[in-house]
Amino acid sequence: MFHYTVETSKTLDEAVEALQAELKEEKFGVLWDFNVKDTLQNKGFDFDTTYRILEVCNPGEAKSILEKNSLASYFLPCKVVVYEQEGQTKIGMPKPTALIGFLEDSELNDQAKDIEERMAACMDKVAQ
Template sequence: MFHYTVETSKSLDEAVDALQTQLKEEKFGVLWDFNVKDTLQSKGFDFNTTYRILEVCNPGEAKNILEKNALASYFLPCKVVVYEQDGSTKMGMPKPTSLIGFLEDEELNDQAKDIEERMAACMDKAAQ
């Protein structure tokens, strides 16, 4: 499976706040918080599903990866989506290992695995 998703009983805003707190503990920052619903509605589109797409980055990790392969920039920063579906809040991300696997570089795969595990742990903790 190319993605990792968790469900929480928290509201969407509570989940985003909890996730940001957990990410900071792992030295990840949120560069951008894109509210899809608000943006589409401001452009005149009738869209009522709440999605927030967080662009997440750990600058040290990004620097190391980009120095090894510039094509990794196609996958950076990492995305985490927080959304409502069927009455619950979900947090998910494309797995960094799935994306970096396209570059066929074992060293980068190891780094992506570490990042993926840390980000998944952040989502797990934020969901509690």
């Protein structure tokens, strides 16, 4: 599966706040918090589902990966989506290992696996 998703009983805003704190512990910062619903509504489109797409980056990891293969820039920064579906808050991400796998570089695969595990652990903590 190309993604990792967890559910939480937290509200969407609570989940985003808790996720930002957990990611910070792993030295990931949120570069951008894109509120899809608000943006679409501001552009005149009815859209009732709340989605927040977080662009997440660990600068040291990004530098290291980009120095090894500039094509990795197609996958950076990492995305984490927090959304509501059928009354449940969900937190998901495309797996870094799935994305970096397109580059067929075992060294990058190992690095992506470590990043994926750390980000998934943050998501798991928020889901509790």
